[in-house]
Amino acid sequence: MNPAMVIARREVRAYFNSPVAYIVVAAFTIIAGGIFFIFKFFLTQEASLRGFFETMPMLFMFLAPAITMRLIADEKASGTLELLITMPVRDWQVVLGKFLAAMALLATTLALTLVFAITVRALGPVDRGPTIGGYLGLLLMGGAYMAIGVMSSAFTRSSIVACIVAFVISLGLFIVGQATQYLPAGPLQGFASFIGIGTHFDNISRGIIDTRDVIYYFSVMGICLLLATLSLESRRWN
Amino acid sequence: MSDLMIEVEGLTKNYGITRAVNKVSFGVRRGEVLGFLGPNGAGKSTTMKILTCFLAPTAGRALVGGHDVFTDSLEVRKRVGYLPEDTPIYRDMTVLEFLEFAAAMRGMDRDKVPGRIKEIGQRCGLGDVAGKLVGELSKGFRQRVGLAQAMLHDPDIVILDEPTSGLDPNQIVEIRSLIKEIGREKTVILSTHILPEVQATCSRVLIISGGKLVADGTPDELRARERGGRYRVVVESNGVAKDAIRDRLAMLSGVTRCEAVAGEDGAHAFAIDAGGAGDLRKPIFRAAVDNRWTLLELARESASLEDVFRNLTTGEEGKS
DSSP: OOHHHHHHHHHHHHHHHSHHHHHHHHHHHHHHHHIIIIIIIHHHTOSOSHHHHHHHHHHHHHHHHHHHTHHHHHHHHHSHHHHHHTSSOOHHHHHHHHHHHHHHHHHHHHHHHHHHHHHHHHHSOOOHHHHHHHHHHHHHHHHHHHHHHHHHHHHOSOHHHHHHHHHHHHHHHHHHHHHGGGSOTTHHHHHHHHHOTTHHHHHHHTTOOOHHHHHHHHHHHHHHHHHHHHHHHGGGOO | OOSEEEEEEEEEEEETTEEEEEEEEEEEETTOEEEEEOSTTSSHHHHHHHHTTSSOOSEEEEEETTEETTTTHHHHHHHEEEEOTTOOOOTTSBHHHHHHHHHHHTTOOTTTHHHHHHHHHHHTTOTTOTTSBGGGSOHHHHHHHHHHHHHTTOOSEEEEESTTTTOOHHHHHHHHHHHHHHHHHSEEEEEESOHHHHHHHOSEEEEEETTEEEEEEOHHHHHHHTTTOEEEEEEEOTTOOHHHHHHHHHHSTTEEEEEEEOOOTTEEEEEEEEOSSSOOHHHHHHHHHHTTOOEEEEEEEOOOHHHHHHHHHTTSGGGO
């Protein structure tokens, strides 16, 4: 098995052995469900998950740092990183393994929210396409958020600092996207909507999957995971 | 592959403006147990971190098992088992889970893993803790898990950073005998600042101080270097003046200091320090015969490794 997969498997096990993961996942599901049903679903009276998808860019800002903050920072603090990294594994494999573990937990969390889809479906006909597309989009966007979290965790020895850094970066990208509505049409607005992490999801939550959005999310993941790898490698720089 | 398992040449490591390791060169042959000795902060851990590819050297070169630690680090890491200082092991895993994880990371053949874990667990005395969480283990058992992990993939080279620190005397004896056993087939480097440890386990000693290599040899060779050392002479006092004897002894060539010390009743005792390598027992004996002293005691106190260590490393301690 690839070392990245070995690391991912270990991290997933670590998640499910600790109460923190259960609390985070449960809190996320309850809050997401609450917001969706109380503020969106019953208000719009529309058998669609769009209201649920719309809240995700904001909720992921809290979920992702909570899931990823300890992944690398904790290993630095406890010294286990030294043992891990002196095994025959490349630095990018360490980073990828951690990222995959976070993605596995994200997928589990999203699987729990399928209950909402089932509930909505019981109340009215749901368009299948936008729902499936929305969930795929959530995984993509979630990947970007998780990658930001993994990167932040690689930058520091303190998981609290990692959490805050990840939150601030995500918030920054989110706010830039929100600012699009207030900016005059032009290159600045175009730039803002390109950078914004939530704006790319708007299309997806409407059921449109645009390659530009997909490319954006993969770029964020790529850049963040690369920076995380470089940060790990920097111990060997002079 | 040559007999040299580890070759280090002009190894230098800077942390910012601090030079932690300064032009260190040495070689380690197969089957040697090398003790890395030095005060805290002398550069032992840094050197080990470079050899295990955790850090890169600022200058110089290190080959481990014939592979360069910088350009060919994956190959080096495959051949090395490493126990970092303070035994950092995932506390949320059981011993068995952790060893399985290490085996998987090493890409070991999955069918052979359970057998190998059982075998290594027996050798390291893990007994019935396999199902326990690492975080719940005593320091001694955690250390054994660390050793088991370092040997799991049957590496040619085992590097142990302070393997006995924080253990109680019984555990220390156990871990030492384990290391000795490992040393029979493998090349072992261990670091310590505990001197008896080196005498008990190592076939060769490197003393490092202030980042520099200050001595290299077997424990006996290092002790011999300090010889000349110190002698104790006791002469029956019947009528002979203490000062006369002292002056006569002080005249012997090689004597740097001769002092009367407290002796039993009716005897004069002297402590003699000598420089140089020669054995002063013969001249002392002859002087006694010539002067018709009755020699009650004549002993050479060989220097301990502690003396060697202190002589070589004092003056550098403040730099840590």
